[in-house]
Amino acid sequence: MEFLAKLIVFLPLTGFLIAGLFGRQLGDKASMIITSGFVTIAGIASWFVFGEVALLGNVPPTIHVLDWVTSGDLSFNWALKIDSLTAVMLVVVNTVSALVHWYSMGYMEDDPHKPRFFAYLSLFTFAMLMLVTSDNLVQMFFGWEGVGLASYLLIGFWFKKPSANAAAIKAFVVNRVGDFGFALGIYAVFLLVGSVEIDVIFAQIGQYENATLSFLGHDYHAITVIALLLFVGAMGKSAQLGLHTWLPDAMEGPTPVSALIHAATMVTAGVFLVARFSPLFELSPIALMVVTYVGAATALFAASVALVQNDIKRVIAYSTCSQLGYMFVALGVSAYGGAIFHLFTHAFFKALLFLGAGSVIHAMHHEQDMRKMGGIKNKIPLTYIVMVIGTLAITGFPGLSGYFSKDMIIESAYAATTPGAEFAFVMVIAAALMTSFYSWRLIFMTFHGETRADNDTFDHAHEGPWTIRLPLILLAIGAVFAGWMYSGSFIGDGRFTFWNGSLVTSAGDIMEQAHHVPAAVVWSPFVAMLLGFILAYYFYMRGNDIAKRTAETWDGLYAFLLNKWYFDELYHFIFVRPAFWLGRQLWKRGDENTIDGFGPDGVSSLVAGVAARVRKLQTGYVYHYAFAMIIGLAVAVTWFMVQSGAH
């Protein structure tokens, strides 16, 4: 098991190093085969570990890899901790990563920088694996910032495009705001518990249940402070309302990247973090309430924006944002298993939707605007079928994967009596309706009706090579069966043996109660889904201009949604511009006018026009000053000699 764990984590790193350092010598083909092959082996090994650890319950002890830092009482190492929660993440990360690697072979066919691309993908996979296998907060932070780096590099992969560069920086900096909170959380944990190792923290956190911590001049409930700070980190990585602005822009990266990083894996790291620290969050009702509210608000906000977007990838990006909100709602009401189950199923159907969208974009000669698509379902039938499967899964069609996980969240929100749960229930039901609407809108605008593409593009639209088609089929299988196969283990009767203590709920078992909610609640997501479908059909399939007319009637609201609630404009106005303005003021007025003006420049002008003479005499003065220094030293030396002689 130890060997297997190390293999899983370090094979992708090896792939990155080989393709990154020797990619040009090895050539495209070898680089692609090596990286993809390594991640595929890691993927197969992950499923084995998943079976062993999560299904059979053979949890291995923490594997020590290398000492990292020791300073005073603070000590942490490079180590691999594998429990059920980690095993689930390993499967999600490596499966999707392997499929995306293979898919990219087809998708990036014409790109001249394949070794670099595949190296980045493998680097990302490694960082993500370090994040989920960490046994301490600092290694988790390493993975956390590592995936941020890989995301930065991949969003800016086409670095000639200014928009891609801007998006890459935005992603990194906004994530740093989240990381700021995460780091403060780590310091606070260390101050409270005296350790950053997860097992130690959990063993001791109980005794600090009523402890207070002084933070920014006030005493607060210690665990609440820590939980909220860690949650700020989670909000950044998982693009929750307020720190979400980077995710839609991240669509500047190649589509396989969007599928892997910005849908299936990296953005779920925040969900993983909160779930991992369930023993801590359980001790802070306030933190759980905040998680619930933020998740619910994000679910609705992002879904509302997705209703009107025209770029096929942006629709799916906002959809991801919204689905992450669902997961946080589940976490907030202590249905941790439900959150991770949704993370698991979402990885399949969202990666499927993204890769499907990639297949559409590939077929349409890199067109992403849905207004220039339409009517291509017979041109690329396989893509059409898998996209419909993905849509059915995300909207929660009975029997498909999303149905099990999403309904669990909705029912948990209803069953929960914690603050914010009621609000969350209303929000996620409303968001479910919107989800259905925007998802079917995407299908209808892209595949149905008369085509709006130019003749040339339309005539040449075709399916990609098998490397593109095979991952689509495999993910479609996952999107159909993942829920049905694993709902018993993740959220059903087998959940206690399955999670095996890796997720902790303190008060009551919300998922048990969720199984006994009124029938009206059970049916409500189905009704919302149906309603969304009917509306989308009515708007976009009847061949009339009702969508256009609605937008014109409600033009204020339409503009508000189309412009994403004006978050970007607001942030630009209150953060970006003032920072640059202040920087210029401090530089010109602070440093140059004030400090230099009264300091060296002022002094030199006082010294009888030294500055003027310096300009005339040029280098001569250099030696004068040097000579002055030597004289000064000589005087000092002499004085000391005299003094010490006198002693």
Next chain:
Amino acid sequence: MFFGENNLLSLMMIAPVVGSLIIMFIRHKDAEIENRNVRSVALFTTVITFFMGLDLWAGFDNATAEFQFVEKFSWFGDDINYYLGVDGISVLFVLLTVFLMPIVILASWESIGKRVKEYMIAFLVLEALMIGVFTALDIFLFYVFFEGGLIPMYLLIGVWGGMNRIYASFKFFLYTLLGSVLMLVAVLYMYLEAGTTDIPLLMMYDFDVDVQSWLWLAFFASFAVKMPMWPVHTWLPDAHVQAPTGGSVILAGVLLKMGGYGFLRFSLPMLPDATVEFSWLIFTLSIIAIIYTSLVALVQEDIKKLIAYSSVAHMGFVTIGIFLLNTNGLEGAIFTMLSHGVVSGALFLCVGVIYDRLHTREISRYGGLAINMKVYAAVFVLFSLASVGLPGTSGFIGEFLVLNGSFAYSSWITFLAATGVILGAAYMLYLVRRLIFGDLTKDDVKAMPDLSIREKLIFAPLVAVVLWMGIYPNSFLEPIHTSVKALLETHYPAETTQAAASDTSPVAVSSEGAYR
């Protein structure tokens, strides 16, 4: 111990002096050949010195806080000794100095064409003096090395500098003059008061509390200029901009560390009461430095100025760490100085590479270097990330330790200083975007070749060290532990026990019902 134990430190100082003497006598009809010989001798000398440094590191005993490799000879009269030695606080600075020197010589190989002989002599003398600063155990000896080191640096800027070198070197002179005069007065006073210039003895001397404040402020004037701390930092951007690449590397890599080292060697152990009393001043100035200079760095148009301002911000973390007076803070501060020495040195070398090709430091003149200078782009991005403090690189460890140490002291400090981490990412990545990414449109930029073999040779050890320090920092933390522990326990017993006692710590465990 290949070079013997008894006078290794002296040997390390003598080697570069001998090297510069040899260079002085190199004559040849053909200037080309003469310059080549000069460079070779300089490189050989610094490499030998570097191996001596490795020997020092290998022979250093991590388990003791006593000074090691001690050499002591009577010098002037009875009181002033030629007294050298290293402990855990200084040994790695010596190592940093001798590590950077061969790299600097190699980096000046082609870019320095005029007065090569004098240039190399200046550098070798500077190396000897820098080693002297970090190893001197006599306060007077220290003062001589500390001030003497300014002279070659001053000449390097003034003679081999850029267009505006006179202004820059004048500014440099004026600032350091202010600091050194005050420090000299303090040194004299200490000598008259304690009757000794012996640093280990002075560390044990109990200066009167009122006097401590004045002495502390006098030392502070000198060290704050060296760091540099806000608001006495404005000489640094000008000095960097005008200095030749090698000068910038040593300035950022080693000379700035003398301020931090001075605080650790003098202010903390000799003036403990004043240190506690004035720590608020240090924290305030450091936090202003971090935020202020990060914002200024954001709007710079000149690559070297940007990196110079970022140095001031990084040094803010160092001064915070030093005055936290706890283990994480001190070790983090020392580690940050070492890391910054390597990373900022490397960044200035990166600037040198493109400056040699296009002869401009203006950011907007570049763009799209990732297309025609792939290896260079990778190296530059790596060092930028290290500067930003990405975990896995050297930059992370020190910052993390300092901020962790500060949280126990005051979460306000952590909160405000950590904003520098966000701003750091903004200005560094904005720089990377403008230099490395974007499209390659300008013809002269298109013509720039990627790194040569010599340049790759320069960067390879720096890359290795940055990753080593990030992944396995214990190699560099272990020598530090014992000395830091001894420093805190000897001079700050109150602070050390205070943090452990629950009544003054920011955590209260027993307050039932404060919540829930």
